[in-house]
Amino acid sequence: MIPTSETMDPEKTDMSVFEEVESEVRSYCRSFPTIFEKAKGYKLWDRQGREYIDFFAGAGTLNYGHNESGMQKRLIEYLTSDGIVHSLDMATSSKEEFLSRFQDVILKPRNLEYKVMFPGPTGTNAVESALKLARKVTGRQTVVSFTRGFHGMTLGSLAVTGNAFKRKxxxxxxxxxxxxxxxxxxxxxxxxxLLERYLEDKGSGVDLPAAVILETVQGEGGINAASFEWLKQVEQICRRYDVLLIVDDIQAGCGRTGTFFSFEPAEIQPDIVCLSKSLSGYGVPFAVTLFRPDLDTWAPGEHNGTFRGHNLAFVAATEALRFWETDAFSREVQRKGDRVKAALQKIADKHPDLITQVRGRGLMLGMEFPKEGLADEVCSEAFKRGLIMETSGPNSEVVKLLPPLIIDDEGLDKGLGILEESIESAAKKIS
Structure with missing residues (x-):
């Protein structure tokens, strides 16, 4: 969820064309009422030349920052060489290179054996295909999901999403x-x-499910991080009852929590994994569904999508994998995450009447503000000061920090300074 405020005006910007022509469903442009024109690394600039530090990263889509130079260069080279852009699921050289590199850089070093499916370009496409495959393989219909989970905006994904507003x-x-x-x-x-009781009791009213779907860190749900022990227990239950385990790693994956897959530290191996958002590395729409080879029971074309062969995404995603050739990048994300979490806890300790909890993993962090409207107001004040953030949680009660993973310490310190100023300013307004 995102903060809403009609009062943010760091110099009035003419937004009339968006108000007159674009649907009322628009949301982020209400929260950040300016016209953005340029972006690089962890910064954006609007039409008036105002600079903003990005602690939002396209809701986790820009883990490697805006216009990352290596990916930008490869995309320009590919376009100017008349490389294939659209191909449905035909074989192309860019798809071949991505599959080979993903296998060598990500899957093999982690001893993961998965088939790769291109279901369509967005996260909800990956979730829909995962749910469909689980039901097809098991012959069962029910899927177990969890409170405050978010899995997408199409019907199957909404059914396993907790947010009442989205579901409605x-x-x-x-x-x-x-x-x-x-x-x-x-x-x-x-x-x-409770889950085990449901599964073992023939009178529970809950049919044996096809799958359990979860996020290891719930992004939209309020940056709720599951313990590794809990995740291991979920996996054990799934194995015991022959239920498939689906991990939705769309926001928490691709390094956001410090490891490429967010489930790695828990030492579990999901049957199915959904990836999107930062997978392309450049903000180009891209999603994959990974699953155990024995689950690959699809008939040709049984699940498809016009844009499942997005070759610009293959090119950018292949280049992004260079960040994962060693563990140096992962270690840096974890170091920065620890640094930011400590800074947030220090701020929280100074304002125990405003902030009840700091939570999350890696550079996927949040601060809970239980007072109604306070988290929204913090984000509003931050935007005025040149910092872009959003809220999450069922009542928009959590200020959510998702800076690009490539951000340097100077950028983190500057952003955290603005955040602290914004908290103090917002508290005065709300009190």
């Missing part, structure tokens, strides 16, 4: 899913014991 937009009943409490949702509820 479907306009029809959302079926085929059972929601259980996520880790640490309530200290008095042991969600995994």
């Amino acid at each position: 937009g479907a306009g029809i009943p959302l079926t085929g899913a059972v929601s259980l409490p996520y880790d640490q949702y309530n200290e008095n509820i042991d969600s995994l014991t």
Whole structure:
């Protein structure tokens, strides 16, 4: 979710064409009411030349920053050489190179054996194909999801999404899913014991599910990070009852939590993995669904999409993999994450009446502001001062930090300084 404010005006910007022509469904341009014109690294500039530090990164789509030079160069070379751009699922040299590099740089070093499916260019495409495949393979219909999870805006993805506002937009009943409490949702509820009771009790009213779907860190749900022990227990239950485990790594993956896949530190191996957002590395639409080879029961064309052969995404994604040839980049993300988390905790300790918790992993972090409207106001004040952030959580109660992973310490310090100023200013307004 995103902060909304009609009062942000760091010099009035003429937004009339967007207001007159574009649908009322637009959201981010209401939160950031300026016309952006240029971006590089962790910074953006608007039409008036104002500079902004980006702690938003396209909702986690720009992990490597804006217009990363290596990817930019490769894309320009590819376009000027008349390389194939659109190809459905035909074989192309750029797809071949991506598949080979992804196998060599990501899968093999992690001892992961997955088939790669291109379901369409967005995250919800990956989730829809994962749900469809799980049901096809098992012959079962139900999927277990978790409170505050977010998995996309199409009907199947919405059915396993927790947010009431998003679900209501479907306009029809959302079926085929059972929601259980996520880790640490309530200290008095042991969600995994509850799940096992449901599965073993023939009178529970819950059919044996095809799959369990989860995010290891819930982005839209409020930066809720599951413990590694909880994740291991989920995997064990799935194995015990022959239920498929789907990890939606669309926002938490591609290095956001410090490792390429967010589930790596938990030492689990999902049956199906959904990736999108920063997979292309450049903001080019791209998604894949990964699954165990024995699950590959698709008939040719049984699931498809016009833009599943997005060759510009293949080119950029292949170049992005150079960040993962060693573990140096991963170590840096974790170092920066620890640094930012410590800084956030220091701010929280200074304002115990405003901030109840700092949470997250790597550079996927959040601060909870329980007072209604305060998190929104913090983001509004930050924008006026040149910092772009959004909120998350069911009541927009969490200020969410997703800076590009390539940001330097100077950028982090400057952004954190603006954040602290914004908290103090917002608190005065709301009190």
